[in-house]
Structure formats: C-alpha cells, structure tokens
Amino acid sequence: MEQVKILLEDQEIPRQWYNVMADLPTPMRPPLHPATGQPVTPADLEAIFPMNIIEQEASTQRWIDIPDEVLQKYLLWRPSPLYRARNFEKLLGCPVQIYYKHEGVSPAGSHKPNAAIPMAYYNKVAGTKRITTETGAGQWGSALSMACQMFGLPCRVYMVKVSYEQKPYRRMMMNAWGAECIPSPSTLTQAGRNVLAEHPDSPGSLGIAISEAIEDAVTTPNTKYSLGSVLNHVLLYQSIIGLEAHKQMQKLGLYPDVVMGCCGGGSNFAGVATPFVCDKIHGKEVKIVGAEPTSCPSMTKGPFAYDFGDLAKSTPLLPMYTLGHDYIPAPIHAGGLRYHGMAPIVSHLVREKFIEPRAYDQLKTFEAGVKWARSEGFIPAPETNHVLAAVVDEAMRAKEEGKEKIILFNWSGHGLVDLAAYDAYFAGKLQAYELPDHEIERALNAIKDFPKP
Amino acid sequence: MKTEHDHKLIRCPKLGDEMTFGYCLQEAGDLPCPRIVSCWFRAFDVAKVLEEHLTSEQRQRFALSAPGDKVSSLIEIIERAKKPS
Numbered sequence: 024m025e026q027v028k029i030l031l032e033d034q035e036i037p038r039q040w041y042n043v044m045a046d047l048p049t050p051m052r053p054p055l056h057p058a059t060g061q062p063v064t065p066a067d068l069e070a071i072f073p074m075n076i077i078e079q080e081a082s083t084q085r086w087i088d089i090p091d092e093v094l095q096k097y098l099l100w101r102p103s104p105l106y107r108a109r110n111f112e113k114l115l116g117c118p119v120q121i122y123y124k125h126e127g128v129s130p131a132g133s134h135k136p137n138a139a140i141p142m143a144y145y146n147k148v149a150g151t152k153r154i155t156t157e158t159g160a161g162q163w164g165s166a167l168s169m170a171c172q173m174f175g176l177p178c179r180v181y182m183v184k185v186s187y188e189q190k191p192y193r194r195m196m197m198n199a200w201g202a203e204c205i206p207s208p209s210t211l212t213q214a215g216r217n218v219l220a221e222h223p224d225s226p227g228s229l230g231i232a233i234s235e236a237i238e239d240a241v242t243t244p245n246t247k248y249s250l251g252s253v254l255n256h257v258l259l260y261q262s263i264i265g266l267e268a269h270k271q272m273q274k275l276g277l278y279p280d281v282v283m284g285c286c287g288g289g290s291n292f293a294g295v296a297t298p299f300v301c302d303k304i305h306g307k308e309v310k311i312v313g314a315e316p317t318s319c320p321s322m323t324k325g326p327f328a329y330d331f332g333d334l335a336k337s338t339p340l341l342p343m344y345t346l347g348h349d350y351i352p353a354p355i356h357a358g359g360l361r362y363h364g365m366a367p368i369v370s371h372l373v374r375e376k377f378i379e380p381r382a383y384d385q386l387k388t389f390e391a392g393v394k395w396a397r398s399e400g401f402i403p404a405p406e407t408n409h410v411l412a413a414v415v416d417e418a419m420r421a422k423e424e425g426k427e428k429i430i431l432f433n434w435s436g437h438g439l440v441d442l443a444a445y446d447a448y449f450a451g452k453l454q455a456y457e458l459p460d461h462e463i464e465r466a467l468n469a470i471k472d473f474p475k476p
Numbered sequence: 477m478k479t480e481h482d483h484k485l486i487r488c489p490k491l492g493d494e495m496t497f498g499y500c501l502q503e504a505g506d507l508p509c510p511r512i513v514s515c516w517f518r519a520f521d522v523a524k525v526l527e528e529h530l531t532s533e534q535r536q537r538f539a540l541s542a543p544g545d546k547v548s549s550l551i552e553i554i555e556r557a558k559k560p561s
Contacts (some may be wrong), residue, residue, distance in 0.1 A: 054547035058489045058555070063547055070554050158489030214557070221505060228503045229490045237550065238557035246501045287489055316489065317518060364489065364511070367545060385487055404489060444487065447494055452485050 025109060029122075037088055037266040040259045042370060043297040045085035046304050051371050070241050071248040072412025073396040076142065076457040079256040087259065096140045096173055100129045101263065105271035106434075110398040117418035118427045122279070123434040124268050124295060127373040127401060131196070132437030134291040135166030135251055142249045143170035157181045157207065157232035161193025162404075162436065163251030163365065167201030178202040181235040184227035188461030189198065192440045208223035214238050253366045261472050264433055269298050272431065279309060279431035281417055285409035286313040286380070289366030295433035296370075306342035310348035313369065314413035317382040322360030324352075389448040391415050392438070404436040405444045477501060477529040485551045486515060501529070 044051070053062040065077045072080070079087065089097075090123065108121040126134040146154055154176050158164030161326070164180035172176035180202055185196055187206040197204040207227045208215035212232035218225050240248035250256060265282075272278060280297045284292030291314050303309050372378045392408035394415070395401070403411060410432050421428040447453050478526065482498030490511070497516065503509035516522040530538060 050559045054545055057548040057552050064553065067551050067554075068547075070558070071550065158498055159488070160493040162492060183491055185499065186494070189493055218505065225505070227497060228509070229527050233549075234556070240558040250546075250550075287492070290542065316487065406492065444494055447485060453487070453494070459500050 025107075027107055027109060029050045029105040029107070029274055030200070030266060030368075031270060031274075033098050033102075035270065036094060036097060036102050036131075037263055037270070038094070038335045039266075040089055040405070041262040041266055041298050041301065042082060042085055042087060042255075042259050043300055043372075044083045044255065046301050047371065048304060048376075049172055049371075050097075051367060054367070059353040071237055073151055073247055075145045075149050076256055078385065079145075079259060081359055082259075084390075088470075089419075090144060093141050093144050094222070095135075096170075101137075102271075103128050103264070106399075108395075108399055111395060111414075112418075114398045115418045117422040119418045119426070120427075120429045121275075121414060121418070122268075122272070122277075122429070122431045124264050124432075125401070126264065126291065126433060126435050127404075127437035129166075131162070131166040131169050132402065132439065133161050133166065134261060134264060134294060134433070135160050135227040135436075136170060137294065138251060138290065139163070139166040139249070140173065141169035141260045142427050143167070143174040143176055146247050147174040147176060149247075151176065152256055153179070153243065153245045154247055154249055155179045155181070155239045155243075156249045157183075157229065157236040158186075158188045158192040158193075158252070159183050159229055159232075159250075160186045161197065161204075161440075163204070164204065165193050165196040165200070166249065167249055168197040168200040168204075172177075172201045179236075179239060179240075179320050180204045181207040181232040182231055182434045183207055184442070185223070189443070190440070194441075199419050207235050209235060212238045214307040220450065225390060250297060253364075255366075255368060257290050258297065258366055258368055261290045262297050264291070264294035264298060265298035268295060268431060268433075270395060277429055278307075280428045281310045281314045282416065283314060283325060283410050283430065284412050285406050285413075285433075286315045286365065286369065287406055289292060289313075289369035289466040291433055291435040293366060293369055295431070296378065299431075300372060303377055309379060311419070312370075312413055313373070313378050313380045314409040315380060315382050316388070316409060316427075317384045381413055381416070383416070385453055386448075388412045389445070389453065393445075393448075401434070402438045402445070403434065405441050407435045407438070407474045411434070416470040479529060481516075481520060481525065484519065486519075489515075489526055509537075516534060 056063050056067060067167055068077050106123050106125055108123055114120050129136045134206040135439050151444060154165050154171055158180050161182060164182055168178050182194060182196055182204050194204045202448055208218040208225050208231050210216055212235040220230055237248050240246045254324060284295045286292045296311050299309050358447060373380055388408035391411035392403045397410050414430055414432055417430055482496060484497045486493040493528045497558050500509045513522055
C-alpha cells in the first residue's frame with residue numbers, strides 16, 4: 024500500500040506564526056495616509072481594528088506566539104493533512120511527486136478560518152462586543168461568522184447583493200453560524216442609502232459593502248471590522264499552512280523544488296509560501312510560484328499590468344491610450360509600482376524576485392480542476408483551479424526538461440458551494456474570450472515605450 | 477449603458493463569482509469597475525468600448541476612481557464614515 028496522507032498529531036501543531044517581514048532583505052515602504060502623505064499610524068486604524076491586531080499589522084517580529092485559545096480552535100481541523108496526489112501524478116505521467124495541503128477540511132471549507140479565528144479571538148480579548156465585515160461570494164463572510172460564534176461575538180456580514188442572490192448557500196452557512204447576512208447596498212447605513220437613492224436597483228459592489236461594514240463599525244459602540252485578505256496580519260495568521268507543510272515534508276525526508284499557490288488577495292498563497300520564502304532568503308534553492316488568472320492579472324505582465332486607476336494616478340500617458348486624448352492627467356503620485364488588490368507583502372516579494380507570478384486562462388483552470396476532481400476526487404474551488412493549472416504546467420515543464428521535481432501546493436478550498444461555476448463551464452458559458460494574438464501584440468506595441476509606474 | 481458584450485461572463489477576482497461584462501460596466505454606480513480594462517483586454521477592445529460609452533466627464537471620474545493601496549482606502553472610508561451625514 025502506498026502512503027497518501029502525511030499527518031501531524033495535535034501536539035505537533037506549530038505554536039508560533041511566522042512573520043516574513045522580519046526577513047525581508049529590503050524593507051517595505053509603509054502605507055501612507057491618503058490625506059497627509061505621512062506614514063499611517065496606529066491611531067489612523069483604531070476606529071476599526073483593536074490595538075492588538077494593529078500591532079501585529081506593523082510588527083517585524085519573526086515569530087509570534089499563537090494563543091492557546093486559538094490553537095484549541097485550530098485543532099478542530101488542524102494540522103491539516105498533507106496529501107500526495109498519486110492519482111493526479113499518474114494521470115499527468117510526468118516525473119513529479121505532487122504534495123498538497125488540504126485546506127478544504129476546515130468547517131467552512133477553505134483556508135479562511137485560519138485568519139478568522141485569531142481575528143475573533145484578538146477582538147474578544149480587546150473588549151470588542153460585535154464585528155462587521157463584507158464579503159463577495161461569501162467565503163470570508165462564512166469563515167468569520169463561524170469564528171465569531173466560537174468566541175461569542177455577534178457578527179454582521181454585508182454581502183454584495185448580486186452574490187447574495189447568486190450564492191444563497193454561503194449566506195445560509197453564515198446564518199447557520201449565527202451571523203446576520205445583509206445584502207449590500209442596504210438601508211442600514213448612510214453609504215448604502217446614498218447608493219440606493221441614486222441607483223435603487225444597484226447590484227452592489229465590494230467597495231459599497233466595505234463602506235457599509237466600516238461605517239457600521241465606526242458608528243456603533245464597541246464594534247470593530249475585520250478584513251479577510253491582503254493585510255499583513257492576515258498573511259501572518261495564514262503562515263500556519265506553510266509551517267505545517269514544512270514539518271510534514273520533513274517527516275518524509277523531502278524538501279520541495281517548487282512551492283505553489285493561487286493568488287487572489289494573496290493570503291492563502293502567502294500562507295503556504297512564506298516559510299519557504301524564508302528558506303529562499305537564507306540561500307535555499309526553491310522556486311515559489313503564484314498563479315493568477317490571465318483575464319485579471321495583478322502581478323503578471325499584460326498591456327495593463329497594473330490596475331487602471333494605478334495607471335491613471337501614476338502614469339500620464341497610459342490613460343491617454345485607454346481613455347482618449349481629452350483626459351487630463353492626474354498629478355503623479357509617489358506610491359510607485361504596486362499590484363492593486365494584491366497583498367503588499369506578496370507584491371514586494373514579486374518585485375524582489377522571490378516569487379514568480381504566472382497567469383492561466385480561466386478555461387485552462389477549469390480543465391485542470393475537472394481533471395483533479397476526476398482523479399483525486401475532491402472538487403476544488405474555482406480559485407484553487409488556478410494553482411492546479413500551474414501544477415499541470417510545472418509537471419509538463421519537468422517532463423520537457425527531463426527533470427524529477429517535488430511540487431508542493433496549497434489546495435485552498437473545496438468547490439461544493441461553487442458548483443454553479445462548474446455548471447457554467449460545462450455549459451460552455453465560460454469562454455476563452457481571447458483577442459487574436461496580433462491584436463494583443465498591437466495593444467502591447469502601442470504602449471511599449473510609455474513610462475511604467 | 478448597453479453594449480454587445482454585456483452578456484459575456486468572467487470570474488470576478490473581487491467577488492469570487494461569475495459576473496457579466498454588463499455588471500463590470502456599472503460596478504461603481506454610473507462608472508465601470510476600476511479593474512475592467514485589465515480583466516477584459518484580452519477579450520475585446522475594452523478601451524474603445526469605454527470611449528464610446530462614457531461621457532468625457534465620466535471618463536475623468538473613472539480615471540480617478542480607483543482606490544489606492546488597501547490601508548489608504550480603509551482610512552479614506554473611515555474618515556468618510558466619521559463625517560456626519
């Protein structure tokens with residue numbers, strides 16, 4: 024019988040999170056206050072976060088103790104199993120060993136509770152009585168609902184209305200865990216009422232939902248807000264994934280050649296990657312790959328490698344191309360190169376070349392996800408399909424190069440609440456909307472001499 | 477605004493859900509989502525569609541509409557929420 028799962032006992036769970044900020048060879052620039060242009064201070068954020076979380080957001084301490092109360096909740100599903108994907112390996116027929124961290128075993132079905140639980144805990148000990156947040160399709164909202172219930176905190180989730188209607192099951196999960204799930208825009212906040220006054224049929228947006236959740240926190244006594252991705256403290260909490268994987272690979276006497284994850288806001292990717300980034304910073308040979316969609320790149324290169332707004336604010340020429348010549352350039356801001364929507368730590372590691380970003384077309388990702396489901400059984404979340412496409416790609420590269428490789432990746436969540444996306448894929452509604460190569464080339468050529476931010 | 481592309485579906489990286497181009501066009505009220513160009517440039521000439529469908533004033537506001545980094549946008553929202561309505 025061939026071994027498939029590599030398990031850690033409860034007592035082997037890591038007792039500290041790893042903070043990659045401590046090991047960055049070049050420091051990150053601090054975020055600037057939009058009004059003053061000065062570095063953000065703790066006081067700027069204390070209206071929405073408790074001070075213990077703000078301290079972690081700014082911390083450069085390498086190891087941060089995980090409180091016993093958090094460990095006790097983690098033990099409900101952690102340490103998560105490390106699997107060897109033997110069936111997928113056979114299907115691919117490439118000279119690779121593929122290992123994955125199964126984060127779909129959490130009660131909410133994804134990696135998100137790794138951050139939700141410490142957030143609820145730190146709020147509880149800081150005296151917070153109630154938490155608000157926003158959610159798109161509901162992965163974060165459901166994880167935080169569960170975590171708040173565990174620590175006896177009421178939770179209100181503003182869910183973007185279009186997803187509230189399209190994705191009823193996550194809303195039901197939130198309700199099952201005792202949270203209020205409100206379709207946004209709502210009449211509960213001024214921000215929501217303003218939108219509804221102008222656009223009564225507004226389907227909502229993440230921006231509106233964030234505004235509602237923050238307004239609720241700022242204007243209600245003893246209420247704080249939680250954010251599930253991008254920020255430093257979120258990535259810190261997620262490092263438990265990579266720390267466990269490190270131990271599990273050690274149990275096998277192996278070290279990965281390639282570590283991979285899918286990149287949305289960067290939290291699950293950083294979770295598996297940062298402990299290995301630490302090794303790489305200190306001289307270890309390991310390739311670290313972040314996979315994102317070609318359609319909406321945040322890190323990889325395209326004609327619009329940076330968000331449109333970033334271009335508008337930082338590069339006067341590009342908006343002329345995109346918006347026409349009546350555009351009046353905004354003053355150049357000093358923010359510099361960044362990848363909007365991506366965690367600043369991940370953006371920094373990409374710039375410093377510790378991470379290699381790769382992009383995959385949405386059809387390729389679903390193709391990989393279906394291959395996975397039909398070989399390994401578990402149905403991946405659509406985001407997880409991006410890393411699966413990257414794993415297939417890496418395996419094929421190994422075959423072409425005639426090299427044996429050990430691949431480790433984070434299987435960030437299951438897709439059982441996202442089956443409508445699979446339905447759209449099977450029905451051919453998700454298409455590879457690709458311009459002909461020469462059109463993309465034309466677009467690239469048109470802007471090739473323009474200054475880059 | 478209506479376009480011939482409104483029905484086309486894409487997985488929205490902000491929401492984690494399948495959304496139509498029609499949604500992207502009005503994600504920010506009367507303005508498109510700030511990510512619309514980077515999400516759709518491979519599919520068709522989205523910049524041309526925006527030029528055709530946005531007024532000059534909308535184009536100006538659109539160009540300036542995207543938030544900065546996450547912490548800065550959180551602070552902007554906090555300050556806005558603190559102001560009396």
